[in-house]
Amino acid sequence: MENHNTELAAQQPRKTMRDWIFSPALRKELSEISGGVLNGDTAVNVIWQCVQKTPALQNCEIGTLVTACKTLAILGCMPDGIHGYLVPRSSKGTQTAIPIPSARGLVRMARSNGIRNLNVGVVRKGEPFTWSITNGKFTFSHEPSWTNSDFNLVTSQDAESPLGYYVTWEDAEGNLHGLRMSDNEVHSIMARSDAFKKVEAKRNDPNAKPWERDSTTPWHTDYVEMAKKTVIKRAAKLWDLPQHVTEAMQATDEQEFTSMRQARGTVQDTEEHPMLAPAAVQQDAPQEDLFPPDIETAETVNQN
Helix, strand or coil: CHHHHHHHHHHCCCCCHHHHHCCHHHHHHHHHHCCCCCCHHHHHHHHHHHHHHCHHHHHCCHHHHHHHHHHHHHCCCCCCCCCEEEEEEEECCEEEEEEEECHHHHHHHHHHCCCEEEEEEEEECCCCEEEEEECCEEEEEECCCCCCCCCCCCCCCCCCCEEEEEEEEECCCCCEEEEEEEHHHHHHHHCCCHHHHHHHHHHCCCCCCHHHHCCCCHHHHCHHHHHHHHHHHHHHCCCCCCHHHHHHHHHHHHHHCHHHCCCCCCCCCCCCCCCCCCCCCCCCCCCCCCCCCCCCCCCCCCCC
């Protein structure tokens, strides 16, 4: 009997990536773990379109792809190129998929978790900007110019390089809070990105092939958007978010900055695809510049 069961199991067709993505169980779970923000049917169709547009994803371990999709769903994001992305990564002969939420996706995550009047800004040279706490009350003002618009004009002659980035929000009582980061701080975080370091190494390698020297990362092509995402993630440490949302954000950090943390084993193609265990997020060292960083976040948080 045991041999007969083994033979039957061997005859069962192995699930394909499409089977996993369009399974009723995944549709239901994506809707549930997003807190109803995502529609399961829409989500799986977006995931499948993403896989078709990025052939390298088709070679990823199915378990890592499903896990990445679930991580994005917990944040209320889909890999639609607007709120999030699925990025293939190769390591030691294994192809895995990692989840990357966008700045816009994190804003939606914050708002769906009760963060009110969220505002993300970029401060450039010459723009009036104040940031202070008086009698325990936080206030700020910022007047962006049209020439220094909030578009990604880092290489434009009309736009000054950013001095820093900020996030402001209100709590349930209507008190204003904020957090800011200097451009130097953001650069230090960019420099720790595994993907950024690999591309920079190829660009500076005289023996690299032309297409390798021309490769890019979002830090190269969309620096301002990446910087805004960075300051949102820093501010999120001050928000009272559900534990599973916090863990999902830490999981995306862990995979994006793999060189900073102990490598985890890949998730196998089984019936279970657990969330990757979060790792401790290291604090950034303060720097002296025109846009000083917060000191243990106390500088910008309303004390009332």
